[in-house]
Amino acid sequence: MYHVKEAFYTLQGEGAQAGRASVFCRFSGCNLWSGREKDRSSAQCQFCDTGFVGTDGLNGGRFHDAPALAQHLHALWPDSTHGTPYVVFTGGEPLLQLDNALINALHDSGFEIAVETNGTLPAPEGIDWLCVSPKGLNSLAITTGQELKLVYPQDDAAPEAFADLAFTHFLLQPMDTSFLPDASAQEKAVSQATKYCLNHPQWRLSMQIHKIAGFA
Numbered sequence: 326m327y328h329v330k331e332a333f334y335t336l337q338g339e340g341a342q343a344g345r346a347s348v349f350c351r352f353s354g355c356n357l358w359s360g361r362e363k364d365r366s367s368a369q370c371q372f373c374d375t376g377f378v379g380t381d382g383l384n385g386g387r388f389h390d391a392p393a394l395a396q397h398l399h400a401l402w403p404d405s406t407h408g409t410p411y412v413v414f415t416g417g418e419p420l421l422q423l424d425n426a427l428i429n430a431l432h433d434s435g436f437e438i439a440v441e442t443n444g445t446l447p448a449p450e451g452i453d454w455l456c457v458s459p460k461g462l463n464s465l466a467i468t469t470g471q472e473l474k475l476v477y478p479q480d481d482a483a484p485e486a487f488a489d490l491a492f493t494h495f496l497l498q499p500m501d502t503s504f505l506p507d508a509s510a511q512e513k514a515v516s517q518a519t520k521y522c523l524n525h526p527q528w529r530l531s532m533q534i535h536k537i538a539g540f541a
């Protein structure tokens with residue numbers, strides 16, 4: 326059984342694939358936060374910008390098997406004659422639920438598969454684009470992939486700790502603090518990330534373009 330908070334068709338807003346048409350599948354649940362505000366200050370990840378509790382979002386629900394979820398996601402892709410269908414599994418933490426059966430079912434229906442993960446859990450084989458986004462002191466179970474996208478700044482996770490890992494792309498994403506107690510940290514995060522990328526050209530700036538442009 327797969328628990329999906331929401332699923333929708335949009336443009337990837339972050340990272341090296343920003344701007345690409347994508348079906349997003351947001352799984353319910355995370356291993357670093359319950360998703361409840363009362364637990365945020367004691368969570369292992371405290372800056373999350375996402376709601377992932379339950380299955381009540383747009384196109385969300387409980388799916389009994391991989392073919393059922395694959396069919397549900399395929400129906401959200403608008404045009405099977407042009408371009409390669411692209412699905413982004415996110416959450417919550419998608420590696421709590423994504424398995425070989427679902428990867429095979431999506432590949433069978435022609436999808437290229439991307440994953441956004443906190444990197445603390447092992448990944449199944451067959452993911453085409455793996456984006457790891459480290460969270461504080463939580464140790465990484467995944468140290469290779471296409472993209473290392475670090476939310477910046479984080480007290481316990483400096484870019485230097487990840488710069489030698491085997492990723493193709495390295496991105497710094499300014500922390501969105503607009504919903505946190507210190508909302509004014511936002512502007513500072515953008516200027517600090519910009520400065521870091523200028524001084525360390527291995528790293529690229531990742532702005533969250535869906536928030537700037539106002540889409541999901």
Ligand SMILES: C[S@@+](CC[C@H](N)C(=O)[O-])C[C@H]1O[C@@H](n2cnc3c(N)ncnc32)[C@H](O)[C@@H]1O
Pocket residue numbers: 355372373374375415416417418419441442443444457458474476498499500501502
């Ligand atoms: C909501 S997470 C879900 C996937 C996975 N649990 C993870 O943390 O990578 C999706 C992406 O949003 C990023 N993110 C979460 N909160 C953020 C914030 N306040 N500002 C900027 N990026 C954030 C995460 O680092 C991750 O790259």
Ligand SMILES: Nc1nc2[nH]cc(C(=O)O)c2c(=O)[nH]1
Pocket residue numbers: 335336337338339375415416441535540541
């Ligand atoms: N457009 C858009 N791009 C995204 N990239 C990563 C997202 C996420 O929440 O994982 C996200 C999202 O929620 N929306």
Ligand code: SF4
Pocket residue numbers: 355356357358370371372373374375377416417418443460
């Ligand atoms: S690990 Fe990802 S989904 Fe979990 S709380 Fe942190 S940002 Fe949110």
Ligand SMILES: [Mg+2]
Pocket residue numbers: 374375
């Ligand atoms: Mg998001």
